[in-house]
Amino acid sequence: MNKENTNAANFEAPLARVTRARAKALGTSGGMPPSSKPLQDQKRVLRVKSKRSALDENGVSAFATASFQHKRRAVLKDVTNISCENSKVNIIGATKVEKSRRDLSKKNAKVGTNVSVRTIPVQEDAKTKLAEELSKIKVAESEELTMPANLGKRVQEPNSRQHLVVEKIQTTKNKEEDMVCEKSIVTKDLDVVDIDSNLKDPQACSLYAPDIYDNIRITELERRPSIDYMEELQSDISPNMRAILIDWLVEVSQEYKLVPDTLYLTVNLIDRFLSHKHIEKQRLQLLGVTCMLIASKYEEICAPRAEEFCFITDNTYTRVEVLKMESEVLNFLHFHLSVPTTKTFLRRFVQAAQSSYEVSCIELEFLANYLAELTLVDYSFLKFLPSLIAASAVFLARWTLSQLEHPWNSTLEHYTRYKTSELKTTVLAMEDLQLNTNGCPLNVIREKYTQQKFKCVANLTSIKPVGSLFQRSE
Structure with a gap:
């Protein structure tokens, strides 16, 4: 009698889910007492007890676990199991979700669920309630990902959250449009052409170009x-x-x-x-x-x-x-090789100079490069900053190509940050190099730019001396 009770107790609390094969093996080995019930009733009892054993181990029914396994992995973190008394467990659908709005990477749903079923027929209701709870948690988590990290108020209704998100995006968009409008108004007043408007060219770095050149203007001094x-x-x-x-x-x-x-x-x-x-x-x-x-x-x-x-x-x-x-x-040099040179500034200044032409003038670029390279040989040009040399090369190149208009305009003044009066000394010294007034015998750079691929810009000289521009301005 005691042996049968022991076997029955072992059967009442199985360690794993009882399948047909396991039931058969237990019955064969003597671990399961012979049943006097019909085969169908015996199968029904095995299914009921297997469901109950899975319920005792996991806190949720095996059926719910199989149906919502993916959602449970994504949402549930800690599930508390409570032992059953007299085969009665109260279902408490308590879900507690701690939300961290400042750090979305640390947001995990902590849900404590205590599950029980009063009788076997009401298990279907428990499954339905559990499915509803899990779906609510999933919806709440997905909505949380769309919320801004810096919102100070907790909003419980999904419609209110969406309204705040849309309002935040619209506010940001309006600020950006206001900044663009303000920039365009300033540009129109100063008659300055925006050379950074080509946002489609990734090599132009149009969004960062102003900040980049602000930084290298400081670096050239250091x-x-x-x-x-x-x-x-x-x-x-x-x-x-x-x-x-x-x-x-x-x-x-x-x-x-x-x-x-x-x-x-x-x-x-x-x-x-x-x-x-x-x-x-x-x-x-x-x-x-x-x-x-x-x-x-x-x-x-x-x-x-x-x-x-x-x-x-x-x-x-x-x-x-x-x-x-x-x-x-x-x-x-402490491996400090990232230094702005005259060529670094010359690219941007030539781009600003080309904005006044309907068609890009290739001779302007070659002539400005030629005049800038002439300064490399002359030791006296070390007293001038690379940005000043680049601006003066553009100034003299524009004057050499055409004396019909002043070579300096508001666009060049805006992007080079040099006024005409500040360029006088450098431009006059560069003109002496162009005309080779000192009779320098070093002609490698001159011969280089007399080639056809550089449009023979070394042979170009201005009819009027550039000094007349500064006399007029004075």
Whole structure:
């Protein structure tokens, strides 16, 4: 008798869901007492007890678990199980959802559900209620994802939430439209052409261009070379030696088809190094090829190797010497290679100058580049900022191409932030380079821009001297 009661107790609280195969195995092994009920009633009892056992383990019926398994995984985090007394458990559909509005990534629904069924026939009602609770939780969570993170009030109705979201979006849109309208009004009053209106070109960086150039205007002041290092520090080299070196580096850049940015960065690295480090004239060419190697690695897609720069110097220096100098230069400059050069500003200023033409003038771009490269050779132009040199090159190029109108307008003044009076000294010095009033024998840059691919802009000169513009303005 005790043995039968023990077997019956084990059957009343099975550890797993009882299937037909398991029931048969238990009956065969003696773990299940023989039943005197018909086969259909026995199956019904097995199904009822298997459902009850699953209910005791998981807190929800096996049927509900199978039907709403996906939703339970997404929503439920902690389900509290309560033991059954006399096969009666009260269904309490209490759901508690803690919502964090400031950090959507930490928002998890914590739901505590206590489930029971009074009698077997009312299990269908429990399933229905559980399905309704889970669907409400899912809807609440999906609506929470659409709510702004900074809302201070808790809104319970879904319609009120949607109304606030729509109102927030509409307010933001109105602010953006007001900013655009305000900008267009200012542009119209100043007669300034918006050169950043091409939002479809990703390479133009139209949305960030003003901020980018605000930043590099500050950087050009922080990382500019000394303007008098030849007189203060260098005793073994002269401005003429520097000019010869740079003129030769222009020829090297043509030989290896390097981009203009590489040449400008090379000259910048040379001047910054010479501003604080003394060097002998025997190592000046080594410094030049090393700085070009560094600039090539920074700017070029396929930079020439160190052996090629040794070869271009007729093997005057070995690969070991070049790499040693490279390490010395980089460590001295603390690897600060991102510096704005004249070419950096020239691109934007030429773009602003082209806005006054119905068709882009390619000669204007080539002539401005030619005048800017002439200043690389001349040591005296170190006293001018790169942005000032770029603005002066555009000014003189426009005047050289046409003397029918003033070369400076409100658009150029707006984007360069230089007035005509501020350009006078630089423009006059640049005109002397263009006319070669000093009789400089270094003609690599001139020969470069007399080629047909550059529209022979080196042969262009203005009929009227540019100085007459400043006399009129005064």
